Amino acid sequence: MKSISELEPTMLTIFGGDGDLTWRKLIPALYNLFVDGFLPEKFKILSVDMKDISQKDYNKRHYEGVNKFSRRGKADKKQWSKFEQHIVYVKADITNDKSYDDLNKIYNETDKEWDEDASRIFYMAVSPHFIKEIASHLGKAGIAGNCDKHRIVVEKPFGHDLKSAQDLNNVLQGIFSENQIYRIDHYLGKETVQNILAFRFANALFEPVWNRNFIEQIQINVSEQVGVENRASYYEHAGAVRDMIQNHILQLICLIGMEPPVDLGADNVRDKKLEVLHAIRRFSEDKVYKNVVRGQYGKGWIKGDEVKAYHDEEKVGKESLTETFAAARFYIDNWRWQGVPIYVRTGKRLQEKTSYISIQFKEVPHKIFPSGVRQLLHPNLMVFSIQPQMGIRIHFQAKKTGLDMRLKPVDMIFNYSDSYRNDPPDAYETLLNDVMLGDATLFMRSDQIEESWRIIMPILDAWVNNPPQKFPNYQSGSWGPPEADALIAHDGFFWHNFTQPLEIVSEAMLGAKNK
Structure with missing residues (x-):
């Protein structure tokens, strides 16, 4: 600021x-x-x-x-x-x-x-x-x-689909020049989200391994414990994909996947993010069902309180087909990321309120340790915790104290609350300050908005053509429908269910590849 x-x-x-x-x-x-x-x-x-x-x-x-x-x-x-x-x-x-x-x-x-x-x-x-x-x-x-x-x-929302987004852009650009229009996504104002740029491009240590040669998979989780609360009239016309994936999550993918810009000038950063959106693989209708899962919460228990199903919420129809959960597997088809799966998961009434990005690295190419030790090797992991905790953790192997060679997973943790005395600014403080300064780096351009919709529209169109057979399909207080676990298990992984992403990792959280 x-x-x-x-x-x-x-x-x-x-x-x-x-x-x-x-x-x-x-x-x-x-x-x-x-x-x-x-x-x-x-x-x-x-x-x-x-x-x-x-x-x-x-x-x-x-x-x-x-x-x-x-x-x-x-x-x-x-x-x-x-x-x-x-x-x-x-x-x-x-x-x-x-x-x-x-x-x-x-x-x-x-x-x-x-x-x-x-x-x-x-x-x-x-x-x-x-x-x-x-x-x-x-x-x-x-x-x-x-x-x-x-x-x-x-x-947001910037339109309801591609056509309405284009119509809105046409109206705004008929009155204002593009540099006057600030399309705000509060997620981009969060300290940890901005720190992805600093982490990637201010440290020579990480950029050489930030590619398909070393990274095995990426997971992005944005989960909420709350239901729709007083937003049902909006949510019924949106759903999880429009509400979260089309904007927040695709922007996180851009920050993780983008090439280094020449500098932090607004258009230089946004040009690189647009390149990522262009490179994200599009789904044909048959591929939607292999790569995307939807769900709707039923009744269950949250923090000891019984909560109702989505279709029992006020202003929600009993036969509503609106998804309150979505999980997907994306790919960025370019030289840096070809073949690396990016798993995203978002939903309401899930077990924990937490947002994080986890980067899982490939196993070492040759394991020199005895067989009993090799079986205990955990993959290296990097976690960007966005909320409610804010920080970054790197998970790696070290020798356990003792006379024999035994390995133990350890963590290096940067936690905002430990490192800085002052509370970080709220996302809206950052974004409002940038608007007053005329700095559009953290705001989306019209071409980014429309390209995001082009990625999402095949999913929405396929779902319209094939209504879900079973809703609700996950219990409130769970991590979502079993189909989401099957989606990632097909590739030999499982979800990193971090409840507190900056605490020490347990083996059950790691999603190690099955052998």
């Missing part, structure tokens, strides 16, 4: 200013940026919503949100008192031309008050079907035409 002196005066307009995303994420993130000195001296937050609420009540509600969701805990009252002076609640109908004329008046008056043209950021914290309409009104009102100072931030 850069300091206050390097940021231009900024007006941040949040459409959906009293919505759940603003309450849980955006205002707490902005408050933390303010406290840490990463907001410009001159800034204004315009929270636009249709609710009839006073400024006092709005500030009170979002003060409570900061107390509940901020990484630093309860807000300091003096700091909040200063911060809330920069918030302006604007009651407006976002479908009405007059609302944008009123906003334009605020922008012009503020520019005059500050005696300079401020940067304008338009954050779409609204339902996806409002994005096109708001963007069109912004273009019609002429209040977002400065390519250098005006930016629009669009939350």
Whole structure:
């Protein structure tokens, strides 16, 4: 992050200013940026919503949100008192031309008050079907035409399929230039995700072995204990593949698989990620069923509490065919990664809430140890733990103390909580700071979005043509349906079921290749 002196005066307009995303994420993130000195001296937050609420009540509600969701805990009252002076609640109908004329008046008056043209950021914290309409009104009102100072931030989902993503891109690019559009994926703002770039490209130790000659398999796990909670109306139209794989997980594959960029310039990094997306193997319909598994949770037990099945959730139909779990085997067909399977798994109501990437290396080419010792050899493993723990672990073999040659698996662990005194910034803090700086490195371009959909569409189309025969097919509190275990077992592996990825590895977690 850069300091206050390097940021231009900024007006941040949040459409959906009293919505759940603003309450849980955006205002707490902005408050933390303010406290840490990463907001410009001159800034204004315009929270636009249709609710009839006073400024006092709005500030009170979002003060409570900061107390509940901020990484630093309860807000300091003096700091909040200063911060809330920069918030302006604007009651407006976002479908009405007059609302944008009123906003334009605020922008012009503020520019005059500050005696300079401020940067304008338009954050779409609204339902996806409002994005096109708001963007069109912004273009019609002429209040977002400065390519250098005006930016629009669009939350996922970026379309429902390839065609709708292309339509959305066409609308946005008809009003804004591509460098004004920031398609936000909060996963890319996480510290450990960003650390993949640092780990790979700042250390000469690892790059020589980062290829098919040394790496045997890669696993990406993003599992949740919660069900759909209050998101059923969205989730029924999305499912696990659209919600997680099309965006978050494919972006993780890009970071693991990309070639070194010339530098960390936004387009240089995004060009290399796009190359990975182009290289990911596409599935024909018959190959979908050999490489992808879907599931839906039934009732079960989570942390001692009985939970209901997905089709018993509020706003979910009894015959719903929406997948709440997906596992897949991908390949990157290029020189570096040819033949290395990348297994991904994501789902709700699974045994643990955890996100990690595990890199399993090939066995040594010649085992010089006695037969009894050889049988105890574990594969070398590298684990990037994303949440709830954050850190990196390298798992390797060492001699156990004693007179004879006996091996023992040991770990080298980098844990954020042990290495740094301060809490890392929340993903939204990082991303909001980058938007204000005009740094698009961690945001997706239109070609990345569309290429991601081209990878996913064969899976979705095959599933539409062949509805599942058995849903629900896994119990809440498990690691998913047995078909997911069969998918990876076919190649001689099993899932690395890390409950705490930064703790010492047990043999059962390792997924050693069967002989």
